[in-house]
Amino acid sequence: MQQSLGVAVIGAGMAGKAHAAAYRAASTVYRPVLPPIRLVSVADVNTALGQETAARYGFERHDADWRSIVEDDAIQVVSVVVANFLHREIVEALLAAGKHVLCEKPLSDTIEDARAMAVAARAAAASGVVARIGYSYLRAPGIAFIERLIADGRLGELQHFSGRYWTDYGCRPDAPMSWRYRGPAGSGALGDVGSHLAYIAEALCGTATEVSGGRFHTAIAERPEPLGPVVGHSRGDVGEKLIPVENDDYATFNARFERCVGTIEVSRVAAGHPNTLELEIFGSRGAARWSQANPGRLEVMLLDEQDDVAGYRTVALGPAHPRYAGGWAMDAPGVGVGQNDLFVHQARAFLEEVAGIPESESLPRCASFDDGVHHMELLAAVTRSAELHGAAVPVPAA
Incomplete structure (x- = not known):
């Protein structure tokens, strides 16, 4: 070390x-x-x-x-x-x-x-x-617990996945032009927040093999020129000059994964949704859903319940769930976890690998650049599907 x-x-x-x-x-x-x-x-x-x-x-x-x-x-x-x-x-x-x-x-x-x-x-x-x-997001205990529910068979054979990531940082026409609104088709909402949902979906459903139904929409075609630096999603002062937006405000597509099929929808112009990432996955024996709005809990439904009490139950995440115990100063059930915490765990995993700590003693490793290329090829297939008015497009093998 x-x-x-x-x-x-x-x-x-x-x-x-x-x-x-x-x-x-x-x-x-x-x-x-x-x-x-x-x-x-x-x-x-x-x-x-x-x-x-x-x-x-x-x-x-x-x-x-x-x-x-x-x-x-x-x-x-x-x-x-x-x-x-x-x-x-x-x-x-x-x-x-x-x-x-x-x-x-x-x-x-x-x-x-x-x-x-x-x-x-x-x-x-x-x-x-x-x-x-x-x-x-792969550091989120809720998503890791869904992975466990799939792996140990409690959800049964997977049937379909539904995910959406709605944000509103671009919903106002006076939001200034920045690098986020420049670039080729697919580098807008799809590349920004859709990339998150794509790797989450593959973590749960297996590698994507085909996409279809690709559709992009640019809701705000021009944005004002900023009069100073644009940091993050801040607006700041703008001038009268309008600059054309080059990429997508909204994107949606269907996908065939190794274990099931699914639908993904993303937006940066969803007013009232500053950071709404929600996913739901359905199997032959139950279902599970998770939301970034309440990341310290998970909802699970199992079909072995009695009919008169069947339905989703809310599970407070805690040390009994993956990626939780030891991960915070207070790792008691119900204390909760937020998006900032996921960056801490990501940095920790990266530093452990750099320091030479054996993988068996570490957090799960961060993804490789080859993984990053695969996910970009997935998004490129979505872009091609949109160009072909929703036609099916194969995703290159990982």
């Missing part, structure tokens, strides 16, 4: 703050076997934002240029949390410098760049460099 690990985060926006906070807290969850974690730098071209984030989370400094991270031998671990189209250049430079990289999803805004990044990751792995992609 290394004596210490120097950590940096490239990107000081909303998700960047989540990564910075996660590294700060990673040593406080589960068994204290990590080497000392040194919080070295937060890099962002927005100097004021970068300095504020670095100070807020206890990092030693702010860098305006991400290349300073590449060149610093005191840094071994880096999260890349910037606009998707910037990922490739930064990640490839970090890997070439021998840095361990945790990249936010999706890997990039194009499948070509994602494939190139996976090639770079495989080459770096030969030198012991770890490259992983963050799929934070």
